[in-house]
Amino acid sequence: xxxxxxxxxxxxxxxxxxxxxxxxxxxxxxxxxxxxxxxxxxxxxxxxxxxxxxxxxxxxxxxxxxxxxxxxxxxxxxxxxxxxxxxxxxxxxxxxxxxxxxxxxxxxxxxxxxxxxxxxxxxxxxxxxxxxxxxxxxxxxxxxxxxxxxxxxxxxxxxxxxxxxxxxxxxxxxxxxxxxxxxxxxxxxxxxxxxxxxxxxxxxxxxxxxxxxxxxxxxxxxxxxxxxxxxxxxxxxxxxxxxxxxxxxxxxxxxxxxxxxxxxxxxxxxxxxxxxxxxxxxxxxxxxxxxxxxxxxxxxxxxxxxxxxxxxxxxxxxxxxxxxxxxxxxxxxxxxxxxxxxxxxxxxxxxxxxxxxxxxxxxxxxxxxxxxxxxxxxxxxxxxxxxxxxxxxxxxxxxxxxxxxxxxxxxxxxxxxxxxxxxxxxxxxxxxxxxxxxxxxxxxxxxxxxxxxxxxxxxxxxxxxxxxxxxxxxxxxxxxxxxxxxxxxxxxxxxxxxxxxxxxxxxxxxxxxxxxxxxxxxxxxxxxxxxxxx
Numbered sequence: 422x423x424x425x426x427x428x429x430x431x432x433x434x435x436x437x438x439x440x441x442x443x444x445x446x447x448x449x450x451x452x453x454x455x456x457x458x459x460x461x462x463x464x465x466x467x468x469x470x471x472x473x474x475x476x477x478x479x480x481x482x483x484x485x486x487x488x489x490x491x492x493x494x495x496x497x498x499x500x501x502x503x504x505x506x507x508x509x510x511x512x513x514x515x516x517x518x519x520x521x522x523x524x525x526x527x528x529x530x531x532x533x534x535x536x537x538x539x540x541x542x543x544x545x546x547x548x549x550x551x552x553x554x555x556x557x558x559x560x561x562x563x564x565x566x567x568x569x570x571x572x573x574x575x576x577x578x579x580x581x582x583x584x585x586x587x588x589x590x591x592x593x594x595x596x597x598x599x600x601x602x603x604x605x606x607x608x609x610x611x612x613x614x615x616x617x618x619x620x621x622x623x624x625x626x627x628x629x630x631x632x633x634x635x636x637x638x639x640x641x642x643x644x645x646x647x648x649x650x651x652x653x654x655x656x657x658x659x660x661x662x663x664x665x666x667x668x669x670x671x672x673x674x675x676x677x678x679x680x681x682x683x684x685x686x687x688x689x690x691x692x693x694x695x696x697x698x699x700x701x702x703x704x705x706x707x708x709x710x711x712x713x714x715x716x717x718x719x720x721x722x723x724x725x726x727x728x729x730x731x732x733x734x735x736x737x738x739x740x741x742x743x744x745x746x747x748x749x750x751x752x753x754x755x756x757x758x759x760x761x762x763x764x765x766x767x768x769x770x771x772x773x774x775x776x777x778x779x780x781x782x783x784x785x786x787x788x789x790x791x792x793x794x795x796x797x798x799x800x801x802x803x804x805x806x807x808x809x810x811x812x813x814x815x816x817x818x819x820x821x822x823x824x825x826x827x828x829x830x831x832x833x834x835x836x837x838x839x840x841x842x843x844x845x846x847x848x849x850x851x852x853x854x855x856x857x858x859x860x861x862x863x864x865x866x867x868x869x870x871x872x873x874x875x876x877x878x879x880x881x882x883x884x885x886x887x888x889x890x891x892x893x894x895x896x897x898x899x900x901x902x903x904x905x906x907x908x909x910x911x912x913x914x915x916x917x918x919x920x921x922x923x924x925x926x927x928x929x930x931x932x933x934x935x936x937x938x939x940x941x942x943x944x945x946x947x948x949x950x951x952x953x954x955x
Contacts, residue, residue: 467564468556469572470547475586477538477594478728479510479520479531480545482582485572487557490524494782496763499755500770502777507553512541512588521599521730522783523709530709530728534599534785535796536628537727538588547582554582594628595638595715596727597694599788603735603743604704604907605822605856608647608696611794622693624655625676625712631686635679637716638726640694643708644672646733648697652676655690664692675714700822700858702733704907705741707784732784737792737806737818740767741780743908744821750806752780753790757798764789792817825855826910830863830902832884836919839892847877847884847918852904861904870915871901877918884918892922929953 472483494503508531510518520533531545547554549563556562564574565582573582600623602608608623625640627633640649652666652674661681668674678692712726737745739752752769755761761769765782781789790798792805794817809815834848852861863882865874876888877900890898898918905911934948 467574467576467578468554468561469564469574470567470582471572473545473571473582473584475543475588476530476728477588477590477725478536479518479533479538480586481531482529482547484527484529487527488524488529489555489557489559490783491779492552492555493522494765495520495522496761496765496782496784496786498761498763498766498769498777500766500772502766502769503782504550504552505548507548507550509546509548510543511546512539512543514541515539518543519785519787521707521732521785521788523707523730525709532599532709532728532730534730534787536596537590537594537725540587540589542585542587544583544585549579549581590725591723592629593633593717593722593724594727595625595636595712595717595724596628597623597625597710597712597729599730599785601732601734601736601738601789602698602819603733603738603822604698604702604858604860605700605824606698606735606819608694608698609819611817621656621690622653623649623696624690625692625694626655626688626690627684628688629686630657630684630689630691632718632722633680633684633689633691634682634718635677635716636691637675637677637714637719638712639673639675639714640710641673641713642710642731645699646702646706646708647710647731648699649674649694650697651695653693653695654678655693657684657689658691659684662691698731698733700856700907701860703860704743705732705734705781707732730784730788732781732788734781734789735819735821737790737802737809739764739780739786739790739806741778745806745809745818747807747810750803750810753786753798753806754800754803756786756790757800757803761786822908824859824906824908824910827852827854827859827861827904827906827912829853830904830912830914830916832902832916832918835917836921837886837890839890839920839923841886841889843886843888844878845886847886850879850882850884850902850904852906852912854906856906859906861906864903864905866901866903866913868901868913870899873898873918874900890920892920896920896922927952 469485470482471485474481493507495506495508497503508522518533520531523530547565549565551562554563562578564578566575566580567573567582598610600610610623649668652664654662654664659680664678666674666676707730710729710731715724715726717724737749739749752764763786764780766777767780787798790802793801805815809818830850830852832848832850837845837847850863863879865879878885878887901915903911903913931951932948937947
């Protein structure tokens with residue numbers, strides 16, 4: 422290619438930017454780039470798309486209200502439990518894109534698995550249906566028709582949202598792998614060095630390190646799902662390199678790295694984050710990890726930042742029961758041979774009208790089931806899970822987090838006034854547990870001290886009355902409560918609830934006797950007044 426042609430091509434690319442929306446109608450580019458939220462018409466009763474923003478790893482959709490995630494799926498089982506995918510991304514050349522969807526308030530973020538989108542033209546589609554994109558109240562499905570101006574819709578619920586955009590990543594991509602690690606686990610992702618599997622924290626890698634001398638970036642994440650505490654030099658960082666981290670702000674870690682001399686070309690793991698998953702992280706939920714503020718060589722080299730998905734589940738736990746068993750191997754094998762498109766439902770082979778458990782219908786199965794770390798699902802992954810289930814060594818599957826049983830349960834406050842309506846809050850249950858951040862569920866159970874269980878109910882960690890309590894009839898009640906941690910260990914405890922007396926109004930006035938003879942003088946005693954008072 423001549424220098425003039427190359428310059429023209431680079432100039433054209435620079436003017437377009439990394440990401441652009443293909444102009445399907447004359448107003449589309451204005452709608453995406455120039456129109457402010459304050460100028461958009463809002464259809465409060467319907468579910469509408471307010472904005473669509475391509476990202477290097479996929480896209481983000483903003484709605485005018487929260488969506489109902491209980492019916493969303495990107496993947497399905499062979500029995501068709503969930504039906505068609507509610508979100509698809511297809512490249513003209515690359516074809517369907519595998520990825521995961523993460524809900525962030527009124528936003529839905531799609532992140533492609535395994536790296537940024539290759540250069541191509543892509544079409545994103547959101548499915549409008551009762552079992553697809555609908556409002557959280559469950560009454561309004563997506564009004565998705567898009568004519569180039571936001572918000573989407575024609576005023577009548579129904580119609581898929583569809584839009585086309587172009588991806589043009591830079592030659593240097595900075596990112597980290599998608600991964601699954603569960604509550605209480607450290608994040609050590611294995612990779613091969615000289616054919617040996619080595620654990621090295623959460624790596625940050627460059628797709629092409631040629632000429633790189635310094636990197637500045639900020640990793641943003643959900644601090645309820647992940648904690649980044651430190652950084653180390655990666656396996657490919659040359660001698661003399663230095664790195665420093667500022668992780669003081671929750672959910673944010675700013676990292677600076679330099680090498681004394683420019684790095685050689687090719688992929689390179691230059692950094693490794695020290696991270697762990699809080700015990701309180703909701704099991705099976707996911708969040709996006711983003712790299713922002715990226716500068717290579719103080720901005721002299723252009724680069725694209727990739728996003729990653731972290732699922733707060735133990736890698737290989739395909740049936741989402743927080744342990745390893747033979748069913749994990751079977752479910753992974755079914756996806757590997759193409760029977761199921763993902764780890765969506767359990768069991769995956771019964772009549773779809775039967776009751777099934779939702780597993781990971783919005784998560785690419787590779788993130789959960791790829792225990793060998795090769796980026797695919799195969800018989801090797803199922804084999805390793807079988808080995809884990811029977812106690813044989815499996816280097817790619819970390820040990821379950823150590824867990825101690827809860828010690829005691831308490832209720833505060835433990836008093837309630839008499840005569841209050843059913844559902845009145847008595848107090849909040851809490852648990853003493855050696856495992857910091859452990860999550861507990863509570864239930865009333867039979868046994869010694871459970872005589873009055875039927876008069877109370879538990880809502881989450883809140884104890885409520887299930888009857889109108891009367892101080893005069895009974896002032897102290899006994900209940901028996903079980904607290905179970907997220908790994909199934911529990912403690913039971915008997916506790917008392919005290920009913921306090923309330924000054925109640927008199928109910929009657931009685932005169933005894935209530936008769937008197939006629940013509941008696943003034944001042945004659947008729948009878949004695951008494952009052953009935955509870």
